[in-house]
Amino acid sequence: MSHVPQIKIPATYIRGGTSKGVFFRRQDLPESAQVAGAARDNILLRVIGSPDPYGKQTDGMGGATSSTSKTVILDKSSQPDHDVDYLFGQVAIDRAFVDWSGNCGNLTAAVGAFAISGGLVDADRIPQDGVCVVRIWQANIKKTIIAHVPMTNGEVQETGDFELDGVTFPAAEVQVEFMDPADGDGAMFPTGNLVDDLEVPGVGTFKATMINAGIPTIFLIADEIGYDGTELQDAINGDPAALERFETIRAYGAVRMGLIEDISEAVARQHTPKVAFCAPAQNYVSSSGKQVTSDDIDVAVRALSMGKLHHAMMGTAAVAIGTAAAIPGTLVNLAAGGGERSVVTFGHPSGTLKVGAEAKQVDGEWTATKAIMSRSARVLMEGWVRIPGDSF
Template identity: 65%
Template sequence: MSKPQIKILATYMRGGTSKGVFFRLNDLPPAAREPGPARDKLLLRVLGSPDPYGKQIDGLGNASSSTSKAVILSKSQRPGHHVDYLFGQVAIDKPFVDWSGNCGNLSAAVGAFAIHSGLVDSALLPQNGHADIHIWQQNIGKTIIARVPISGGQVQETGDFELDGVTFPAAELPLTFVDPADDEGALFPTANLVDKLEVPGLGSLDATLINAGIPTIFVRAGDLGYRGTELQGDINGDKAALARLEALRTAGALKMGLIKTPQEAATRQHTPKVAFVAPPTSYNASSGKTVAGDSIALCVRAMSMGQLHHAMMGTAAVAIATAAAIPGTLVSEAAGGAANRLRFGHPSGTLLVGAKAGQDASGNWQVQDVSMSRSARIIMEGWVRVPEECF
């Protein structure tokens, strides 16, 4: 006889332009409270993966990299932090959970969930105003500060802040990514602002390889035969183009020292990201509205889990802001010069970002912090059910 389903406390949240299933660590079954196969199998089943049909019909995933995500939170034991945040990018058609990076969009929902779920002492919250929730991002070992709006002692989720890529307005939630460069390596892993990449099918390409927010490979859109105004339908149905972009990602990952062999790229799908940039150009966003070229500093398109992203990953936005603030990168080149604050165009519209960057005594570039505003809200909370035998 088959075993029955079990139920686990869970919350389904939107953060920025992503959605994910949020858990408190201690609410998970004991076998899944530690990293390993049991945890991965549980999250795969919750999201409905692996699904050879690519639809995640039998789970909470929505068949895109933006919606096949899981978050595990616990009270932080780290001084100066309220909550520890662990992110898992769940593959759709493969039995794989990638723990190699952060989700910047879901970072916007972490502070709110921590308050909602009792992980933050209510005595620390104002009756009205804002609560600065200090988050320890476990995947990358970095601090994120979420400025969560509070009304009547509760998280304020509704408001009039509009975020391109999200249909309905909500409360504005500013985020600060503190010292987002990788502690284990330089901001520029090769020590160069621009490198040459030899990519099968594409030839020799200029690339800015940066590790801020998430490891990212920036190239010129024109070098790929693009304008930088593409939407998902222009790229995601082109298998040959996707293969070339994956070859570019693999070449960049090797150059950055993230993998040792090309074969390892398949086991590290979430990182690095590939983004292509172009000077500001007017285009029609996926919603149909016109993005005027004179309203943005540059156009950026980014790949996530093998597909063109429908908007912009929050972590990639950190990389964009950082590279834009540093003269000589391909991002600042596309923007017409370095800027500490700028608005860029993406497939769903635009995003305003800011970065504080400078050089140390040795001339090495460092980034102090990156800021942007997102929004977040609870969509559903209760119990998620999975077959007990799944993990």
């Protein structure tokens, strides 16, 4: 019996923030996969090792979590005054599905570095030493992101002493600015309210702040849903009934936000919206054993991604947290003590994170002008990924 041999595709495996993903230049993909469609999705699924009914992604590059089942495709930008187009694909673990509905804020920290090293940034824009400002067009949500990438001797500086909770080793700091971060073309608060009563049949009615900033996110109050805001992953991910409740809340919230028309469509839109819950600052012990005190943070936040409690915080959700905290009256703002603020430090399962955000009212509607945070990124492996030639 004859079988089609494997093919090689140039790729780089990179950690960005608290996520990992397989990065490609669009020009390096097989021609049929250089455009949206089944061929592209099938290639990415096979690279990552999905769908895997065992939930391990053993036969691929994925790490069997939402944070490590990710792909990125970059190209020289087609947009004026931008360097690189960034397309993000969130690969489902146990289903044959790639979600293109949102951005990955963590991997954004690696986009600038990969674009520089991959020849996607014009040479005259790259300093020999100092900081290279990479202008990124986020193609999923059609927004501008600015990455400040450190350079030494003409090469990306990856090593350093910047520490990021949720990442074991220090690295170089990469400052990332999310410009006009309201997701998509609609209102930042799609219901028109800072706080709504979200009715979820069979589950309950909850106060909710539903915001499009960074990524569409539904914020709940921790004690309204039976939590205190200091939970670690096992407390929720080991509870199938809790995960089912969160998914039901997410589905009904997606309808209220206008992202889908019927709750049955939520299964095909796993990446967005996110569900998060917040609580006033308090003491807790992080997943690494680090003591977080109420003096270290302004608010405690936990968020779910792809149906599971995230081990730290998604970068895009951090943008949503920072933006919501900056707007008086949202649930995040109230949990943080209320009032006006341009910076918030929040506690997550792995530790803490500081996010700056600017928001203002225009004609009675809130709009976000910018959110900023520091992450780090590091190339883990580069070369080729191999997949069977008949995978697509």
